[in-house]
Amino acid sequence: MNRSWVDGNQVELLINGEQYYPRVFEAMAQAQEEILLETFIIFDDKVGQQLRQVLIHAARRGVRVELAVDGYGTADLPDGFIASMTEAGVCFHAFDPQPRLAGMRTNLFRRLHRKIVVVDGKRAFIGGINYSADHLGDYGPMAKQDYAVEVTGPVVAQLHAASQRLMAPVLQPPSAVRPALQRTGPASALFVERDNGRHRTDIELSYLQGIRAARTRIMVANAYFFPGYRLLRELRNAARRGVEVTLILQGQPDMRWVRALSRLLYNYLLRDGVHIHEYCQRPLHGKVALVDDEWATVGSSNLDPLSLSFNLEANLLIRDRAFNRQLHQHLATLASEQCKAVTLERMIRGYWWRAPLIFAGFHLTRYFPRIAGWFPAHRQKLRSVQPEIDAHRDLHEGNT
Template structure:
């Protein structure tokens, strides 16, 4: 990580779509000059349609709107949905769009998984929440539990520069907005990224540094937990030296194989005192953590091979006692009221038949970063999309 910690920020935790969407849509509605937006998923549902409306309104009043989506996560967005935005002046860009083969999406790896919004260079949002109705409680039992933060202050310049750099190939003319640098609070923060060029392991390195320095407590709430061997070892070592290590993981998964992989690692952690809670009220989609009473992180990065070795990710690191305590109280309540504690005795049952799988899973964490290098690292590229809505509904890519 080569970005400096920046003081003088305000950072507010936003929980689930109910906390996030009203704030981000209001901010977009008040934008004067520019909206830079990156996301993994937009669905054509009530949330996606509200996003569409607010971006169209912004573009029509002269705001520059640059929208970057992932070519895999947003592959099913209808042409008419995109065309309504581009005709109003929204510039729509897809990251690594690829044709389907036998109806299957082929761009499985190295996705744009970041969720960042920067407005007028003075207000930003970052976290793990996509633009889809499954982040709202009224979606039903499969509504996701997730987090983002609203950020003001000098660190917004780092988010603005990062989004501008990602979109540089399609930003014509380049962004002329100059981020504000005036203090907006007392919080220190820094943006940390993972990409496939100069920042391949920055997010993992920040986790490792924080866990190694822990003296009191570590709480990790992460949707897809299958980290590398080094992080597993440091979590175990922290518990051995008396740090209270708590993991909040999926108990009602949106993908069952994810929980199955995570459980292959439970024995290794539980036998050295790591506490594991499975969140059972709804699918956990969060990517947050805290260490001791000051360090916290909120962002898009899971602790799994896709996020740590392939995807483009972005997390905000935060140093502030009040924010840390607020997050700690929320996660403690989540663990006590809506989670099921996992015990070593429970995991030992049936160990004889799971032992080979545990062995394989454990060694995958050890060698996966090396395995990831076997996969081709395609260029990190955005393609501007200008659909022509025809009777067949074909989507044609252009250079506008």
């Protein structure tokens, strides 16, 4: 990591779409110069349509709007949806769009999984929330539990610079916005990213550093938990030296194989005193953690091979006692009231037939970074998209 912690930031936790969407849409509606937006998913639903309208209005009043989406995660967005934005002046870019093969998406690995918004270089948002209605409680039982933060202060300059670098091939001309460096709050913060260049392991290293420094408690709430061997070992070692280590993982997964893989690692952790809770209210999509009473992180990175070895990811590290306390209170309530505790006795049942799978899963985590190197790393570039269709006709037909 070649960035430094910066003081003087205000960081606010936003839980689920109910808190996130009103704040981020309000910030976009108030933009005067520039909106830089990166996301994995935009769906053509009530949330995606609200995003589209707020970006169109911003572009029409002269705000520079640069929108980058993943070519896999947003592959199904209608051309009319996109065209209505580009006609208004929104610059729409897709990361590694690939043609389908027999109707199937082929760009499975190394996705743009970051979720970042920077408004006028003064206010930023970062977390795990996409632009889709399944992040709202009224979506039903499969509504996702997720987190983001709103941040102001000098660290916004780091997020602004990161978005500029990602969009550099399509930013014509480059951004002229100078990020505000005024102190706005008590938090120290550091932006960390994972890419397929100079920052391949920055997010994993930030977790390892935090875990190794822990003295009293570690709490991790992560949707897709199948980390590398080093991270597993450090969690176990922390529990052995008396740190209270609590993991909140998926109990009602959106993809059943996710829980099956995670459970291959439970025995290894439970034997040394790690506490594991499965969140059963709805699918857990969060990627947050805290250490002791000051350090925390919120971002897009899961603790699985895709996030740690392939995808473009972004997290914010935070040192602030009040923020840590708020996150801890929330996660502790989640663990005690909305989760099922996983015990070693429960996981030992049927161990004889699961033992080969556990052995294979454990050693896969040990060697996966080397295996990941066998896969080609395609160039990290965006392609501007300008559909040549009648946007109004297409949108009308799509809404009937």
